[in-house]
Amino acid sequence: MGQIRLQRVTKRFENGFEALSEVTTEFEAGSMTFLTGHSGAGKSTFLKLLIRADTPTRGQILVNDVDIGGLSAARLPLYRRHIGVVFQDHHLLAARTVFDNVAMPLRVAGMREREVARRVRASLTTVELLGKEGLLPSHLSTGEQQRIGIARAVVTRPRILLADEPTGNLDPDLSRHIMDLFTRFNQVGTTVIVASHEIDLIETMGKRILHLEGGRVVSDRAGDSSTESPAQSDPTESVEVGS
Amino acid sequence: MVGIALALPAGLWILQVNMDEMSAQWEGRPGLSVYFTLQADNASVAAVQGYLEDQQNIDRVELTTAKDALEEFKTYSGLGSALDLLGSNPLPASLQARFAQSIGPIEVELLINETQAFAGVAEVVVEKTWLERLNELSRVVSRLGAMLAVLFGLGAVLVTASSVRLAIEARLDELRVLKLVGATPGQVRRPFLYFGAIYGFGGGVVAAMLIAITILVIEPPLQGLLGSYQQTLDLAGFGPLFLTVLLLVGSGLGILGALMAVRQRVRDLEVV
Ligand SMILES: Nc1ncnc2c1ncn2[C@@H]1O[C@H](COP(=O)(O)OP(=O)(O)OP(=O)(O)O)[C@@H](O)[C@H]1O
Ligand SMILES: [Mg+2]
Numbered sequence: 001m002g003q004i005r006l007q008r009v010t011k012r013f014e015n016g017f018e019a020l021s022e023v024t025t026e027f028e029a030g031s032m033t034f035l036t037g038h039s040g041a042g043k044s045t046f047l048k049l050l051i052r053a054d055t056p057t058r059g060q061i062l063v064n065d066v067d068i069g070g071l072s073a074a075r076l077p078l079y080r081r082h083i084g085v086v087f088q089d090h091h092l093l094a095a096r097t098v099f100d101n102v103a104m105p106l107r108v109a110g111m112r113e114r115e116v117a118r119r120v121r122a123s124l125t126t127v128e129l130l131g132k133e134g135l136l137p138s139h140l141s142t143g144e145q146q147r148i149g150i151a152r153a154v155v156t157r158p159r160i161l162l163a164d165e166p167t168g169n170l171d172p173d174l175s176r177h178i179m180d181l182f183t184r185f186n187q188v189g190t191t192v193i194v195a196s197h198e199i200d201l202i203e204t205m206g207k208r209i210l211h212l213e214g215g216r217v218v219s220d221r222a223g224d225s226s227t228e229s230p231a232q233s234d235p236t237e238s239v240e241v242g243s
Numbered sequence: 244m245v246g247i248a249l250a251l252p253a254g255l256w257i258l259q260v261n262m263d264e265m266s267a268q269w270e271g272r273p274g275l276s277v278y279f280t281l282q283a284d285n286a287s288v289a290a291v292q293g294y295l296e297d298q299q300n301i302d303r304v305e306l307t308t309a310k311d312a313l314e315e316f317k318t319y320s321g322l323g324s325a326l327d328l329l330g331s332n333p334l335p336a337s338l339q340a341r342f343a344q345s346i347g348p349i350e351v352e353l354l355i356n357e358t359q360a361f362a363g364v365a366e367v368v369v370e371k372t373w374l375e376r377l378n379e380l381s382r383v384v385s386r387l388g389a390m391l392a393v394l395f396g397l398g399a400v401l402v403t404a405s406s407v408r409l410a411i412e413a414r415l416d417e418l419r420v421l422k423l424v425g426a427t428p429g430q431v432r433r434p435f436l437y438f439g440a441i442y443g444f445g446g447g448v449v450a451a452m453l454i455a456i457t458i459l460v461i462e463p464p465l466q467g468l469l470g471s472y473q474q475t476l477d478l479a480g481f482g483p484l485f486l487t488v489l490l491l492v493g494s495g496l497g498i499l500g501a502l503m504a505v506r507q508r509v510r511d512l513e514v515v
Contacts, residue, residue: 051423051514051515053513053514053515073510077422077428077430078425079425080423080424081424085515087515091419091420091423104420104421104424105425108421108424108425108426109425152424156424164515
């Protein structure tokens, strides 16, 4: 589960601009990949196609051998429930408490409130923000807000976790911290793809780096085999995150 | 807005129901006047009088002979001496028949035709009282009401739709996140459909209040007006059933409006 394959994926916008050209690549289930490239290289477009916020102009995206371009309006929400998404500007709802923000995906899935509460606390523990449930996002620091966004993305224990510039406006220490968090989710078997232009940082992570420029894959470097660790326990349950 | 939209057609409906009621229980009944030719003899007049008196639909028949008519005219016009100069009586005899309560328009038509067929009858005139005007008005009102109901119903839907559109714009961020985390279109729509239903229901309540106030305002003068005709006023139509229908229609229109607004907007909403 969590396997993603792109076959000659091209995305051309209405204005004729081609943001992705004939991209063919594969992400194994449980793998972790950094997507890098200059501004405008097509990283965000790539991720948008994966959550089917948009569809390829040509080519196919297969997730667990299902062409997501062919998902019906009824199936699409169910597909999205298996994917966690983190953005640079975290998309938190300002008028809702931290708890309600993180609980959103669970409530949408119709989970009972008791289980929701348990999962939200587990997820907040993972990002070291347990105790802040009752606060509004605006009461938190930028780094904390970003971690709330991550907590929301992983609260459903998705098979696939996508992040677009998750460390965009954080200082280097915090960025490293966030990247480590993603590594931990990957360690329990989640397929993780993180788009980031912070080359220096991601080079130290020892993971696969897929380099896009002008909508094409210009290099694809495998990670250190030593860092590819087998699945352990569920980080949303217990893992402590080092600082 | 929705309240006013609903109040007008609903109010007109009540007005129409009451006009029908009023004409049904009308007692200042109209009648028929039969005018004879100047040449008509007493036998022809008596024949018609006999015919009318035999009719079940007619309560009472009064004869005004040519002589009576002339006397009456002299008395009321003050032109008595002038008429004396004419030598012969220029006024015809006539019969005034008064309809029974139960008479309907078809029977009236039949009576006119039959009466007209008698020898010596010059003209049969139905006294168009305001009963008939009321009936005609009632028909006009009911048509107007139907048209207004369609128009204002449409208006109510559009008004709700635009309110819901505003509500959607105010919550776009939330809708995006909902879609992103896998909410179904139904889940995204639901709160707005509730909103529309409540909005429409509220409109129904306002409409009911507007109508109630209107009734309160027009009832005393109307009572006075009708009182002089020995008519009792008992406004019909404004009952529990009417209220229920009004509120249901209001809510239904609200939901319809909300659906219109939310459908496309939610489908086309970009999640990121
Ligand atoms: N809807 C659109 N219509 C036209 N062009 C678009 C659209 N969306 C994106 N683009 C273009 O596609 C290219 C790739 O955009 P994308 O957002 O994927 O880049 P990116 O790699 O994420 O860049 P950044 O690092 O700045 O976030 C850009 O040149 C952008 O202008
Ligand atoms: Mg981007």
